[in-house]
Amino acid sequence: MEKGFAAWNRTLAELLASEGQPDFEARVESALKTVLEFDVFMVFGYNGASRPTAHYYNIDPHRAATVIEAYAAGPYLLDPFYAAATNAAITGVRRLRDMAPDQFYSSEYFRRHYALTGIRDEVGIVCRPASGYGVVVSFTRPVGSPAFGRRDLDAVHAVEPVIRLLVERHYADSGASDRHHEQSRTPPDTINACLDRMTDGLLTPREIEITSLILRGHSNMSIAESLHIAEGTVKIHRKNIYHKLEISSQAELFARFISELAV
Numbered sequence: 001m002e003k004g005f006a007a008w009n010r011t012l013a014e015l016l017a018s019e020g021q022p023d024f025e026a027r028v029e030s031a032l033k034t035v036l037e038f039d040v041f042m043v044f045g046y047n048g049a050s051r052p053t054a055h056y057y058n059i060d061p062h063r064a065a066t067v068i069e070a071y072a073a074g075p076y077l078l079d080p081f082y083a084a085a086t087n088a089a090i091t092g093v094r095r096l097r098d099m100a101p102d103q104f105y106s107s108e109y110f111r112r113h114y115a116l117t118g119i120r121d122e123v124g125i126v127c128r129p130a131s132g133y134g135v136v137v138s139f140t141r142p143v144g145s146p147a148f149g150r151r152d153l154d155a156v157h158a159v160e161p162v163i164r165l166l167v168e169r170h171y172a173d174s175g176a177s178d179r180h181h182e183q184s185r186t187p188p189d190t191i192n193a194c195l196d197r198m199t200d201g202l203l204t205p206r207e208i209e210i211t212s213l214i215l216r217g218h219s220n221m222s223i224a225e226s227l228h229i230a231e232g233t234v235k236i237h238r239k240n241i242y243h244k245l246e247i248s249s250q251a252e253l254f255a256r257f258i259s260e261l262a263v
Contacts, residue, residue, distance in 0.1 A: 003034050004034070007034040008031065008035060010031075011027065011031040011034050014027050015027040015028060015030075015031050016073060016166070018182045019170050025043050025055060025169050026056070028054075028167065029058060032156075032163070036139075038139035038140060039119075039139075040057070040067060040138075041056075041057065041138075041140075042054065042057045042139075042140075043055040043056040043135065043167075043195040044067070044081075044138070044259075045135050045171065046082060046085035046133070048190075049086070049190030051072055051084070054068050054248065055171075063117075066116050066117055067117045070113060073261070074261030077190060078191075078216050078217070079109075079111040080096060081094070081124055081126075081138065082246045083216075084099060084124075084126050085126055085134030085136050086134060091127065091164065092125065092126060092164065093125055093153070093156050093160050094123070094124050094126055095121075095122070096121070097147075101222055102217075102219050103215075103217045107215070107216070107250070108250050108255075109254065110217065112254060116238050118143050119140045120144070120145060121141045121143050121148050122139070123148055123152075123153070125138075125160055125163055125164055126170070127164045127168050128166040128168060129167070129169075129170070130171070130172060133168055135168075135171050137167060163181045191215065192212055193218075195208045195212060195257070196208055197260060198257065198260040199244070202244045203241060203244060206227075207237055207240065207241050210227070210234060210238065211253070213226060213227075213243055213253060214238070214253065215253065
């Protein structure tokens, strides 16, 4: 892999020349590979709660069935990168492990989806090409490889301003009218809306809020801190939620949630 200042300058020139062209994302990938090593490279566009658009990825169809297609079918709603992309206050470099809730790596989302991707570590650049539209340029390292280190992150931070600027310019007019139409009919919180349908009025608004945080990978303590209530109160709510839904585990809750998304 070609590295160094000369390699960065050469690939950056090629990237600049490709703005608005079909090979733009591949040029972004080539430029980033001059400053750090990674495996999977993806560019996802997020318009509110609508199904995300996979603008680009560098993996074969077999692996893409899990990493791309299964993700976009519904689990993306529980992804910390989705939360970042749909939060207008967030831009720039973000690392999965820094954003993830405290029990993310033992959550059903991680066990049933993310762990199947073979990804160990993921870093993304959150870009904002237009109001209400977020693009995440992400790169990963596989299980068995070292996680991204401090030097890697420093390198990403160093090139982030120019990468983000070019990505935002490239996607500035991409599907603007469609995004406006989708935004006008997208509920403010699709997870809560889905849970409301799934439970058919069985759960109170507070219980739906807590269920949403459980699915995202928050512990009782983390939920209590997020909602500014006592941890004991969260435990009571959690017990009532499981009783009303006639389930006994987070695995059953996740399965029902994904089934509802499929419907």
